[in-house]
Amino acid sequence: MMEPEAAKEMWKRSIEKNNMRYAVMLSDGDSKAFDAVSKLELYDVKKEECINHVAKRMRSRLDTLKKNHKGKGGIGGKGKLTAKIIEKFQSYYGNAIRKHAKLESSIEELRKSIMAI
Numbered sequence: 001m002m003e004p005e006a007a008k009e010m011w012k013r014s015i016e017k018n019n020m021r022y023a024v025m026l027s028d029g030d031s032k033a034f035d036a037v038s039k040l041e042l043y044d045v046k047k048e049e050c051i052n053h054v055a056k057r058m059r060s061r062l063d064t065l066k067k068n069h070k071g072k073g074g075i076g077g078k079g080k081l082t083a084k085i086i087e088k089f090q091s092y093y094g095n096a097i098r099k100h101a102k103l104e105s106s107i108e109e110l111r112k113s114i115m116a117i
Contacts, residue, residue: 004036011037011045021045028053051101055094062086092117 007025014020024046025034034047063086066076075081093114100110 003030004033007033007037008040011040011042015042024048026050029057051094051097054097055090058093059086059090062089089117 027049066081069075096113
């Protein structure tokens with residue numbers, strides 16, 4: 001509960017003491033702090049997720065997929081999904097998102113770039 005309370009305090013202070021407003025809350029995917037700030041109804045704020053956290057979630061899902069398909073005919077091992085390959089996927093995935101965020105390209109272009117990985 002410490003993170004949501006700290007976020008609420010910062011948002012209140014932004015108006016009361018500094019006469020400014022935050023436009024975006026950069027998040028790690030956990031919405032508790034964002035929900036707490038939104039409930040204050042001080043002003044509208046947009047939530048964005050950190051690209052590194054998004055890429056990390058993709059990596060952890062690939063690790064889980066690999067772990068759940070162990071045994072004969074599994075997807076892990078030599079010539080298959082290794083830790084090194086997963087690390088590369090994470091890097092390429094994050095880079096694709098960064099590239100398309102800067103270009104303000106379409107979701108379809110981003111999807112094609114991700115699928116090319």
